Each structure stands twice: as C-alpha cells, then as structure tokens.
Amino acid sequence: MQGSSAGIQGGADAPGAGKATRRLRMAPKLAYRNLFHDRVSLFVTLIGIVFSVVLLSFQSGIYLGIERTIAAVLDQTKGELWVVPIGTKSVDDPSLLPGREKYAVLSVAGVDSVETLSMGFARWRKQNGGATTVLLVGSDWNAGGLKPWNVVQGSVDELAAPKAVAVDQTYFKDLDVDSLGDPAEINGMTVKVAAITNKIRSFTTMPYIFTTLGRAQILLGAQKEQGSYNLVRLTENADVETVQKDIQARLPDAEVLTRETFRSRSINYWLFHTAAGSGLIAGTALAVIVGIVIVAQTLYASTKDHLNEFATLRALGASAGYIIQVILLQALFSAIVGYALGMTLTLGIFKLAENTTLNVVMTPGLAALLFATTIGMCMLAAISAIFKVIRIDPAGVFSR
Secondary structure, eight states: OHHHHHHHHHGGGSOHHHHHHHHHHHHHHHHHHHHHHSHHHHHHHHHHHHHHHHHHHHHHHHHHHHHHHHTHHHHTOOOSEEEEETTOOOTTSOOOOOSOHHHHHHTSTTEEEEEEEEEEEEEEEOTTSOEEEEEEEEEOGGGTOOOOOSEEEEOGGGGGSTTEEEEEGGGHHHHTOOSTTOEEEETTEEEEEEEEESSOOOTTSOOEEEEEHHHHHHHHTOOTTOOSEEEEEEOTTOOHHHHHHHHHHHOTTEEEEEHHHHHHHHHHHHHHSSHHHHHHHHHHHHHHHHHHHHHHHHHHHHHHHTHHHHHHHHHTTOOHHHHHHHHHHHHHHHHHHHHHHHHHHHHHHHHHTTTSSOOOOOOHHHHHHHHHHHHHHHHHHTHHHHHHHHTOOGGGGGGO
C-alpha cells in the first residue's frame, strides 16, 4: 500500500491525462497485492469460489444430462407428430393405445408414413437369479421407426434373430450380463443379448431393452396392431398444425402432439412435477449463496484491515471510484482463479462419471455461462466492502 500511495502522490503534479493513466495502471497492481498479501484469507476465498463453481457446474450438468436423457428417445426419431395415449406424462410413462390408430392416421391428407412404437415395463430375470424391471422398446426401424443407437458390439441387424435383444453396457451389473450371447428372461420368455449399446441411459434408472416390434408386442402381451405410440411423418409441404387437427379429430381416444410439445412435456414432468427439479434448484441456490457469503466476508475483512491505507489514498487525492475499482479488481482476480480451479476439478469429476448411470453434461455454452455467473457472484460479494470504503473519512489519517 505504501508503494501505491507514493505512486498516486508522485502523479499529483503530472498533467491530468497522465495522472489518470497512472492510476489505471496502479489499480490492478494494488488489487493484486491486497489480495495476495494475506494468503490464508485468499485460500478461504478460493475454497468458497471453487466449491460454488463445482456445485453450480454439477447441478447444471445434471440438469442438461437429465434433459438429454429424458428426451433421448424423442431426439432419435424423425416423425413430426406423435400419437400417444390420453394423459401420457412422459415418453418413459408408456401405456398401450387401443389399436389400429395407424390406419386412421394414414387416411389423413399430408401424412407420409406412420410407424408403431411399442414400449412397456417388463420383468427381467437374471441368469444367476433375481430380477429387475426394464423398459422394453420395440420398433420396425427398417421402415423408419426407432432403432438402437451407439451400438458398440454386435449390430442392429442381428436383432432380427429369434430371441435377440439389445442392452446398454452401463447396466451390465443391473442386468447380470457382460457380453454378447448372455441369456436372460423377459416376462417368462427366454432372450439373449445380440447387440450392446453405450450410454443409452434412462432417467428412471430402468434399463432400456431394444428389440423388434413384433417381439416387443409378444413380450408385453399386446395385440399385433397395438402399440404405445405412433410416429407420424408428414409430406414435404404439409402444414403440421392442420394435419395435427385432422388426426386428432379422427382419434378422440388419443392425443396428437408435436415432437417438441411431447419433449417439453416429458422434461417438465420429471423436472418440475417431481422432487428431482426441486433438488436441482435448491442445490444451485445453495452454491450461489455460499459463494457470495464467503467471498463477501473475505473481501470485507481485507478492506477493513487496510482502511488506514485506503484513507491515506483518499487524503492524497484518490477518488472513491478509484478505490472501488481496486476492490472490484480484487473480486475479479478471485473469480478468475477460483473458476479455473473449480472448472478443472469439475471436468475431472465429470470424467469419472462417464461410465456410470449418472449422466452429467458440460458444454462450451454452459462453461461460459458459469464463468459469467462466477464473476457476477464475486462482484456482488464486493458490495459490502465498497460500502465500507466509501464511508472513509480521509481526515482520519491525520488524527493518528
């Protein structure tokens, strides 16, 4: 602080422009020295920021992961419209349609094709004993329906073989399988693993099991014409809203939704009508509050310890704006260092979670948003220190 005072004092006789430039150069130097003078306080500040960054990143990453997991099935389809049972809350909440909706939809002008998707909960009996609940998915992908993606072993074509199913390697332990050809039972019928996918997760933690449409209908006890959803693809120049209304008029016992509407409904149901969304919001709020409190406390303590020096600067002609600039720069330095450490730790945690059932996602856009949030959080925390500084009486320096 003594060097800083001398810098400002020496610039008192310089021209106005030179004085302003010198002050601008001195502000970052003074902020740096104040911040790193007390290493213990700096360590506490960085711990608070790192904790906030990690928690914010984790909560945001989980949110994006949940959103992508819930919408994974919808995002892999190409139909503009979905015919679903009335009251369906989410794509992971399937029930069977009455049947023969496909032919009613095909009779509507503007419809190019309709594919049946059969989904339902089933009992998977493990080869070494025990059972678990799975979400069985059946479709005719050769005709444009949903097919397993991210296949890493075997192939989709091999699912046409008798008793063949596809499982995801994320759920090997839950399903008691570990390789192609492993046997199991679904609802009392023998099946075998013919394809293995990677990172197809279910938000409900129930494994997706993919197979052909006909086999899924048999395993779920559905009739031949019966499915859970109908995927509707339109002709090139068809008006989506008009076709949707026409189909709805022909199917009073079902709902006709655009893919975007069904996607939003599925995400909103799990995030805002269950405890999952409340937990994410509470965790995010906690991260911001903890970060602001810790940074504010440290900056306030640092400012209080240097009140005499700040008063000296004011007495030598430094403006309140200059002092405020120093404090904001301290907050900015803290934010940058804390964010760098926190994001490094976050990426390491996300790497460890890659092969688990927990789907966490980090994107460049989210990283930039978190950086801006961290800076804003630290700037907000600096307010308490700024209020303390602007009340300094420069005359107090000469009374000591």
